[in-house]
Amino acid sequence: MSNEALDQAMARYAEGDEPAFAVLYDELSSRLFSFLIKQTRDQARAEDLLQQTFLQLHRSRGHFKPGSPALPWALAIARRLAIDASRRARFSSHESEEAIAEAVGGDPLPDAVLSARQLHGRFQEELAKLPESQRNAFVMIREEGLSTAEAAAVLGTTVSGVKLRAHRAYSALRRALGEVFDRPEKE
Amino acid sequence: MTSPRGASPPESLRARILQSVALEPPSPTRSHRARRAAWLLLTCCAVVGLELLLLLGPQSAGPPLGGPWSTLAWGLGALLLAATVGRRGDDALGPPEWALWVVSAMALLVPGWIALKEGAGGVGQGGPALESLEAALALGLPGLLAILVARAESDPTHPEAQGAAWGALSGCLSSLLVGAAFPLRSAADIALGQLLPAALQVGIGSSLGAELLDACGSPHPSHHRRAVGGVVGLWLGCIVWIHAQRASPLQLSAWQPPEMILTIALGILAGEGLGLRLRRKPG
Secondary structure (H helix, E strand, O other): OOHHHHHHHHHHHHOOOOOHHHHHHHHHHHHHHHHHHHHHOOHHHHHHHHHHHHHHHHHOHHHOOOOOOHHHHHHHHHHHHHHHHHHHOOOOOOOOHHHHHHHHOOOOOOHHHHHHHHHHHHHHHHHHHOOHHHHHHHHHHHHOOOOHHHHHHHHOOOHHHHHHHHHHHHHHHHHHHHHHOOOOOOO | OOOOOOOOOOHHHHHHHHHHHHHOOOOOOHHHHHHHHHHHHHHHHHHHHHHHHHHOOOOOOOOOOOOHHHHHHHHHHHHHHHHHHOOOOOOOOOOOHHHHHHHHHHHHHHHHHHHHHHHOOOOOOOHHHHHHHHHHHHHHHHHHHHHHHHOOOOEOOOHHHHHHHHHHHHHHHHHHHHHHHOOOOOHHHHHHHHHHHHHHHHHHHHHHHHHHOEOOOOOOHHHHHHHHHHHHHHHHHHHHHHHHHHHOOOOOOOOOHHHHHHHHHHHHHHHHHHHHHOOOOOO
């Protein structure tokens, strides 16, 4: 389902179309869960935060502006809840391959795929070492697919600020991971 | 670029979340919020109109002295704030936090500086200046409260900054009205009668906004009711004090801080108590 369909589902739900919530969940849950996993590195905490996020989306649905994208708004709520949760609890610091595999999900895999998972695990380690502002900018633009303007709105900063943070994150990750980390930028 | 789906939550979580939302009280829809905002705006206009008649009528001491440039500056500051904080961008998240703080500061400091320049060298009026402080709060707080209640749970990123901006807007409007109705003849009068109440409204807006505007706050209706009740109590305290001063047959001196503080404190306590006793209506 495209973002347009997601935005329409959110707009319908904001107007009181109750069945649209299930549609909203099906479209948003994977993206929000993936984001929260990266923020918390703990599946149980990410599940709790995902539930809180959808509850807050429900409570504040009347403020959603029709015609605007739902994803930045949902991510802003999720990010805020994750920040609040991190102030109340310690993050799990273990970076084992088993933990990453459990978060990503899947059965025992051949060696080639296993090494890809190891690379993914190393990527997550390096990502976690970045300053929070750079990490969030990078995740919003590169992994969640937001534009720089949308990411700036979610993070409460300017477009140039987001670009600078994302560029610094990208440079740091490239230094740490080498040429395997090369992707085109989205404006 | 299409974002990868990445990790998927377990199916059991879907059922849990759908059930938890179904068990929640019905949340207001857009139409419901728009109707409520319209009623709040009408009520606020009626209250402020009544206050203007009662507070700024013939009993006001002395002719008003609103400088033309400061009056214009307060009005432009209010327009700038309304255009900034009232804007909902394409992403529905509102203006960035830094923009809200910068515009709020400019909208208060520039007119305040102009007003101080216009009042420099004048002779202070004492009593009317203190009364204008209370009148500014009495005129500004209803609007501030109405807008914060209308926009409750709307801001997931920076509710304090948005609340401060709304407080600055109510401060500009109340300073505009007070400047047109009270004889603020010196820099000290202007600081007491316009700048101080504007700054207080920014502080009230920021702290109340952090409670009411937060889209990610914990659902503690008692906290919200206490905060709203406290502001209502402050407003009532200002109203009572103004009328008590005017009705008193005694020749009150210009400064009566203990009585004023006591009256307003009692108003706040009464408001908080009243706020806690009000039931929260679902939906």
